[in-house]
Amino acid sequence: MADVAVLGMGNMGAAVARALLADGRSVLVWNRTATRCEPLANEGAEVAPTPTSAILGAPVVIASVLDYRALKNAMADQLDLTERTVINLTWGTTDEARELAELVSTRGGRYVEGGVLCRPEAIGHPEGDILYSGPTGSIEEVRSLLASLGPIHYVGSDLAQANALALALGSIFYASVLSFLEAVAYADRLGISADVMAPLVRIPLGLAGSTIDASVDQIERQDFIGSEASNAVHSAALASVAQAFTAADIEHRLTDAVSSYFDSAAQLGLSHLEVGALLRIMSRTAAEFNAT
Numbered sequence: 001m002a003d004v005a006v007l008g009m010g011n012m013g014a015a016v017a018r019a020l021l022a023d024g025r026s027v028l029v030w031n032r033t034a035t036r037c038e039p040l041a042n043e044g045a046e047v048a049p050t051p052t053s054a055i056l057g058a059p060v061v062i063a064s065v066l067d068y069r070a071l072k073n074a075m076a077d078q079l080d081l082t083e084r085t086v087i088n089l090t091w092g093t094t095d096e097a098r099e100l101a102e103l104v105s106t107r108g109g110r111y112v113e114g115g116v117l118c119r120p121e122a123i124g125h126p127e128g129d130i131l132y133s134g135p136t137g138s139i140e141e142v143r144s145l146l147a148s149l150g151p152i153h154y155v156g157s158d159l160a161q162a163n164a165l166a167l168a169l170g171s172i173f174y175a176s177v178l179s180f181l182e183a184v185a186y187a188d189r190l191g192i193s194a195d196v197m198a199p200l201v202r203i204p205l206g207l208a209g210s211t212i213d214a215s216v217d218q219i220e221r222q223d224f225i226g227s228e229a230s231n232a233v234h235s236a237a238l239a240s241v242a243q244a245f246t247a248a249d250i251e252h253r254l255t256d257a258v259s260s261y262f263d264s265a266a267q268l269g270l271s272h273l274e275v276g277a278l279l280r281i282m283s284r285t286a287a288e289f290n291a292t
């Protein structure tokens with residue numbers, strides 16, 4: 001028996017297997033396309049020919065494949081998972097996470113849900129942030145293994161919690177990076193290169209951080225009156241951004257989407273409030289949206 005099996009030798013799965021090997025674990029790896037296991041075999045991993053042999057070959061199975069459909073296929077054999085823990089690092093919806101947890105549990109196994117919030121290169125390092133949820137007993141059983149991957153952010157026993165939080169926080173990641181790319185396109189059109197702008201990016205990110213902190217405080221107090229910047233001010237500033245991006249003839253769908261929120265804020269009488277008040281717009285149900 002190996003210490004741990006890793007299903008999926010893509011960028012993330014390979015990084016996970018590598019970090020475990022680096023910590024002295026015996027690692028069994030499987031990948032649909034077998035050639036992708038070769039680098040890990042050269043680094044000391046054992047290769048399993050099938051997902052079933054990988055699952056049966058270790059008490060702990062870490063899965064990192066493209067999506068839940070791929071993982072369900074890999075786990076299609078009706079195996080007895082008694083005394084086994086499946087740690088799922090594959091991204092998917094919370095319903096998919098619950099379904100998979102149910103599948104593992106009906107076969108007698110323990111299930112830990114993981115939400116990866118880092119790049120593969122960070123795995124095994126202090127920036128290797130992964131959220132975990134599941135019964136505390138199951139987490140404790142595998143705590144030392146998880147520590148090989150990076151900080152353990154345990155977010156609760158409701159197994160879908162890590163998944164839901166990773167999706168929520170992941171949305172911040174995607175919007176931030178695409179917003180940066182819109183800005184690069186604009187600056188580039190004006191002859192300013194990305195390497196001039198890149199070191200300055202920490203300024204708006206820091207500003208976003210402090211505005212988020214202030215919004216959290218305002219949301220807790222449900223009081224959005226402040227003395228920093230009103231939505232009217234944000235809206236006017238953003239209109240200048242959109243105008244400049246339009247004049248430069250670049251794609252700026254994200255900026256337009258953000259502008260549309262401020263337009264809604266004006267329609268709903270939220271212009272005098274600070275930006276956290278826009279949460280009222282995001283929180284509307286479809287029925288409430290249609291009624292406004």
Ligand SMILES: NC(=O)c1ccc[n+]([C@@H]2O[C@H](COP(=O)([O-])OP(=O)(O)OC[C@H]3O[C@@H](n4cnc5c(N)ncnc54)[C@H](OP(=O)(O)O)[C@@H]3O)[C@@H](O)[C@H]2O)c1
Pocket residue numbers: 008009010011012013031032033034036064065066067069070071073074089090091092116117118119120
């Ligand atoms: N990369 C990141 O920065 C990052 C960050 C956070 C979370 N994640 C999550 O980590 C998971 C893996 O991502 P990755 O970056 O490692 O992706 P990747 O490099 O594209 O690798 C995808 C993996 O999924 C396997 N796969 C795809 N379809 C399959 C199928 N139908 N049956 C069996 N295996 C299948 C691939 O096998 P083949 O080699 O045979 O195609 C490969 O092992 C994803 O859920 C991703 O959202 C990734």
